Amino acid sequence: MENKEEMLKIERSIGYILRIGVVVSAGIILLGMILLFFLPTTTQVPNSLPLIFQGLLQLNGEAFIMLGLFCLILTPVLRVVVSIFAFAKEKDYLYVVITIIVLIILVIGMSFGLVEK
Template sequence: MNNEDKETAAEMQQIEIIIGKIMRGGVFLATCFMVVGLLLLLITSNTGYPGTTFPTTIAEIIAGLAAFKAFAFMMTGIFFLILTPFLRVVISVYAFYKEKDALYVYITLTVLIILIISFLIGHH
């Protein structure tokens, strides 16, 4: 194994560690926000929103967080839960690029594009 291969292997190991930390951190953050939202809901018996409505935009969620609205905390948890695998795919593109694995770069980029399109379609 030459020096370049050793450096690439070491960098891939670092990337795997980063991916693991992102996955754990994302799930931890999502859980924390969901638990806080649930506690607020149980303590106040109020979602913070009228009827069956809930925040659907980033601005509404941020305003709801500032006002300590239960559903805003829960939506933030869901946001982090969705963001976590998205970041995993982004980092995987870089990892496959560094490994010079063009096929997997293209496959992962395709998955990333599909995720972005689905987010945009789901938003409208």
């Protein structure tokens, strides 16, 4: 019985992570849209993390939108990381290995996306 309650807690925490990630991303994107409406820019859309952070300091709306999209993309990745710990806590090592492979594939895919600009 305790194991089911523990799994329910883990599932709830994963659900909270996904909800919080989506809400935070939407808030950042909305802030970017408001900034873009009131402070339009003619600069190039920031497409790398250094350019995004530089744009945030300049209150560039497009940089905020890109940061929100980046957070939205990272939300399911965080879910995969939490799942690794959840499966390890259950001592379900087959799923730990499978989830680590999924995380490696995600990281490789994002790395290729950063290289292939």
